[in-house]
Amino acid sequence: MFPVPEGIVLADEARTARRRFYPVTILFTAYSTTVLVSAFVFHPGYALAYLALGVMAWTLLEYLVHRFILHGPFPDGPGFFKHRAHTFFDTMHADHHQRPWDGMYINGYLDSVPFAALFVAVSFLLTPYYKAPVLVAGLLQSYVLEEWIHYSVHFCRFRSRYFQYIRFHHWYHHSPRGAAQGFGLTSGLWDRISGTRIPPRRPAGGRQRESDPQDELWRRPLADSRR
Numbered sequence: 001m002f003p004v005p006e007g008i009v010l011a012d013e014a015r016t017a018r019r020r021f022y023p024v025t026i027l028f029t030a031y032s033t034t035v036l037v038s039a040f041v042f043h044p045g046y047a048l049a050y051l052a053l054g055v056m057a058w059t060l061l062e063y064l065v066h067r068f069i070l071h072g073p074f075p076d077g078p079g080f081f082k083h084r085a086h087t088f089f090d091t092m093h094a095d096h097h098q099r100p101w102d103g104m105y106i107n108g109y110l111d112s113v114p115f116a117a118l119f120v121a122v123s124f125l126l127t128p129y130y131k132a133p134v135l136v137a138g139l140l141q142s143y144v145l146e147e148w149i150h151y152s153v154h155f156c157r158f159r160s161r162y163f164q165y166i167r168f169h170h171w172y173h174h175s176p177r178g179a180a181q182g183f184g185l186t187s188g189l190w191d192r193i194s195g196t197r198i199p200p201r202r203p204a205g206g207r208q209r210e211s212d213p214q215d216e217l218w219r220r221p222l223a224d225s226r227r
Helices: 010-042 044-070 081-100 110-126 130-157 161-176 189-194
Strands: none
Touching: 010 044, 010 110, 010 130, 044 130, 044 189, 110 130, 130 161
16 A cells, blocks of 8 residues: 555654654653653652643544644744744644655654653752652653654564554555554554544454455565564
């Protein structure tokens, strides 16, 4: 369904995607580890509660951003902010849908760091380190996990039940019939709640399940999932 152009090597695209996201992974994980270790040592009850809240909040934020911002209409027009919104949101995610094999458009990049820094600064201003900063750690680490899941969906083929589920879920979203469905990137929870759930995979002819939308892509050489 998503043929890779001649001359494109998926292993190279996967390497590009990984290298772009390594700095963010290191920065966000370093912050989260520092805050979470301190909080769980001295205030484990608060730490657990705020971490769980941050993770749950991310599942909703992930859905809302993907549906209403990355897929939202941001037409170009006069004015700095309107033009920047168009060039940043519309082109960025549209390129990912048009070129789902392109490692430049798989993961986030350093442009997420200023937003994270703002969240961190505000959290420390509002509460002690074991409350809001822990919630932000949950958000940031969930973002890192979501981005690596997204990378894996595009470049790896693990056999776990969860991975099979989320890979079909995301590639259905990439298909022509699924552009308005399947906005969750790590689960279909909020798609179920909000009415954008993808159709269930039904057996074909009473025996085999519906074909995988990504099968055409996987007929070509893959990036090594161990790298």
